[in-house]
Amino acid sequence: MPERIALIGAGRVGGHLGRRLHQAGWPIVQVYSRNPDKAKSLAAQLGAGFTGDLNAISRDADLYILAVSDDAIGEVAGALPLPPDKLVVHTSGATPSDELHNRFARYGVFYPLQTFSADREPDFSNIPICLFAADTAGYDLLERLARSLGSPYYAVDDRQRFVLHVAAVFVNNFTNYLYQVGEDIAHSEQLSFDLLRPLILETAQKIQSASPAAMQTGPAIRGDAATVERHLAYLADRPEYAELYRMLTKGINAEMG
């Protein structure tokens, strides 16, 4: 008989993950959200019960998935009215598993390394799942879960997951900020950001099958000092962009040795 899952949290991650698990045939017995309407709405999609009351969490599930905000993980885990031998996992990249260990002997992490939006359907076959569990049986279950979603999965311990989170900030948040800088610069000359969008996509697509170092182009890697100087002269009245330009150019040059 397949393991019964309780979903604690009905936000973006809980919603997307819950629907995909349901679709893969896992019985979701209950959805909790502190907002009962959100719990009810997601539960209806999953054929599950729902509650807005932590004390009414079902004791009948085999796996409890905490898909709540990072800040709430410790508090919610502490308040779950469950025996300490229940398997409880969170879905956070940034949170150590200790936050669950304080309360449960069987704990783990099921972290989909992707950015989720409310209005974009995620493709789980292309979402790496980082798995950790304190016990072998727990890990086996998480592995079956990931496999049933069609997702690539990796054993990732707390330290590695933390470091991945640092790396993800560079390739996602900081990259997105550079897109914003590009948009700002283009707009300052009455140019549409549409001119830059295809370049952005192509750059991301190119490194799907190659190493970024091998794909670098542009004035810095070419050692084209004259162009770098002309660009910096243009940026002179935006010192924060000029400083960023200098630092990133220095980083690319350092790679050249």
Add this chain to the structure above:
Amino acid sequence: MPERIALIGAGRVGGHLGRRLHQAGWPIVQVYSRNPDKAKSLAAQLGAGFTGDLNAISRDADLYILAVSDDAIGEVAGALPLPPDKLVVHTSGATPSDELHNRFARYGVFYPLQTFSADREPDFSNIPICLFAADTAGYDLLERLARSLGSPYYAVDDRQRFVLHVAAVFVNNFTNYLYQVGEDIAHSEQLSFDLLRPLILETAQKIQSASPAAMQTGPAIRGDAATVERHLAYLADRPEYAELYRMLTKGINAEMG
């Protein structure tokens, strides 16, 4: 009768652009490369003549497209044995059109704003072409060219094209460097870059239909100072990454106002 094109340069841009123009039905009368074998090979694909000798450039074409390296544009334009009323354009984002103006009365720019690789077939329907021409008839021809490739096109003057090039460095070269930083950090903990690739693609896909500012996520925009501090502590033994982290976080924070 369609205008006859001579292609000066048989590198990545000349190759991809030449094949697409040929496919769209434009007669390519001649291909020049200082490497006669490259000229011959591309010319064979385009049903064109070829030469490795600038003095043997055909006088019969209506449009001369210079797809040579930025550094060579001025020199090649100066050496073209053509009457000064011929229409000559280059394909460079970084080079002012002056380099042609010095030599030709009818000059312009046909700049595909994309990064071209030898082994990736470009999709011209998704490549913005930046057009400039000194005369109206010249501009009309460039517009017909871009339209026949199925490409979106924009009138972009020298100053705007220069600024676009600055913006492109931010969203392409610098972004690619951040991918490299992410790969380096992941590898330092024995983690595959495959874990980050889907996140990179999703981030680029998300802003295809949205503004990057609206899509920002992560600790900086959330004002999560504790996570920022933990990340910086981890990066302490990589001061150049820590400095970059600090500067980009400051940039994201500044956007929050």
